[in-house]
Amino acid sequence: HRTFKKGKTIQHDATFHKEGKLRATGVSQVEAEVRRTLGMGPVDFRNTIYAAQKDLLTLLENTPGRRKEWFLRALGIDYVKTESDRLLREHIDAKDRDLRLHEGELKGLIDRYDPEELSKLQKLVEQLSIERKDLEDRMVSHTERRKEVAAELHRFQEKKTEYTRLVERHASLSGDKKDLVRQRERLFDQVKSLPGLEKECQDLEKEVSALDAKKQNLEGLRNKKSEYERLKSEIRFTEKQWKELDTRVGKTRANIEIIDKDAERLASLRKGVRELLRIGPQIPDTDLEQAAQSMEANLLHTIGTLSARLEHLVEERKNLAADWKIIEEAGPHGICPLCRQTLGAHYGQIEGEFSSRFDRIEKEALETCEQKDRVTVEKDRIDQQKPALREIRGISERLKNRLQLEQDLQELLAALRRNEEERKSLADRIVESGYDETAFLQAERDVRDLERVQVRCIELGKQIAHGKAQMSQLEALGTRIQDKEGEIAHITAAIENSDFNPELGTRLEGTLEGIDSGIRAAGAEIAANSERVKGAREKIERYKKDEEAIEELKSRKAGLEEEIGLLRLTRSMIGEYVLYLMQVVRSRIEGEVSHIISEITGGRYEQVLLDEDFNLLVRDIDDDFPINRFSGGEQDDIAVALRIALSRYLAELHHVHESTLLIFDEIFGSQDEERRTNLLSALRTQESRFPQIILISHIPDIQGEFSNTLMVEMA
Known part of the structure; x- marks a missing residue:
């Protein structure tokens, strides 16, 4: 399963x-x-016990080769021939492709292989090795000479470094001296203005003495201004509150007016919904929407039921139409698809039954459609009232807020009265404060001016103190300048006594550069020599690998040629074996057929021959005749004998006991009663060899010819 x-x-x-x-x-x-x-596979087992509807017709076929093809297929010989031929051909083609590939590779290797070139390369490697030894000796000589020149140049560089240090130190000291001289001159210019600054500072100190009194006056004015600003801010806040309260009063009154209008609208909507949906007074106003939803749910359920019934009727009519189409195409002389019997005189009655069922389905479908339309109209009426129901729900919710709105309005009016009283009180307090904005601004300007004078006085004091310090700096700068001049004189003497010679360094650098050029040239020649040696050795190695590859490819080529020859020989031998096998099978089947035909015909025909194409020749008296020379009943006997002979041959081939069953499927075809009777007689002659023979047939006339009959009918 x-x-x-x-x-x-x-x-x-x-x-x-x-x-x-x-x-x-x-x-x-x-x-x-x-x-x-x-003892056998499924195909051989089927051919041993089962004869299909077309087997006997094929055995009597006059078309050349058809009977031979059938025997080859039934015996499995065609599979041996075609499959072995296909497999061998695939192997030969694959080996042939490998052979052509190896031949191409071998030709390419032979074309590029040159024994003389290999000898030249080996000599070139020896010559390049000698040249490399000379280059390495030259490299060693240049390296030793470079070490000597480099040591001498190093000593020169040390002297140059010391000389350069003295020159740079001399330049640095000269620069420091110039900076000190400039500082001394700048300080001298600054110290000259010191008496004037002292006089200006004394005058400003007299003006600054009145600053404290001015600040105390300004502080008192600031306190009054702070109180004034606070009261003004509170007035602005109360005015803003008054505007907000006034706006809220207007909105609350407007909402109350709207709610009063909504109450009238609510009564009108409820009356309209009750009339259109036919809802009586037993349903309270608060349950109108719930009642409409309940009605809608019932209608939707009814619509779903009617739609399902319509779909069922459509499917039923579709199936009925398909059945009628099959019967109509078959006609009165056709076969009923259900009982497999000829329609005949029942055709008119069946047509009437189908017509009656079509009318009943159409009538019921029409009634269902009309009922669905009525229910749909009722549902549409409810859908049309849904906006009114939503509006009723919204108005009802708003009406709940009217009492709260009345309370809010009274509270807002009381808050407005308190706000007006508070604003009046704040205005009186501003008048009582006595704040003067002009006097406050003048006091601010006076204090600001005196603070600037105070800042200038402090700055002058700092400059005067700094000037006195600069006098001391002038004396120190004079001492430092004298020290720098002494150090400069000492370094100048050291520079003049130095043995540093710039020309010697130039000569040493030129010599070193020449040596380096020689080393680089020798290194380049050594590298080039190494590359040439490497290239030559790689070519030598490649030539050696080519020699090995050529020998290996020759060996593979010989092996493939031998394999291809053996495969072709095998293919030829299998073809000859198939011919031999067919001869053996023909001789075995000829004996079986002759024995069986003798039993069937009561000894009238005792010998049957099969030629190379499995064409039948039957011996009659003293000559062999083809099967088309015999009557239809005799041809049926020959075909049955040949088919039974094949079954017995297959059973014997697989060492299966011959007492087995035989199944013949629709072998009677269109024979008349005489030929059918003849076939049954022929099969009865084999009951001793086959204890169970099963015939499958749709012909009712032969049911009485069997000891056991099974009827198969469609449900």
């Missing part, structure tokens, strides 16, 4: 029992056990 799982592959379970015992479990194991038990 098979197990199906959604979204997964099909699973097969199989078990095999023999003589009450479990022999195998699983598809592969069961298949192997069945093959072992039967």
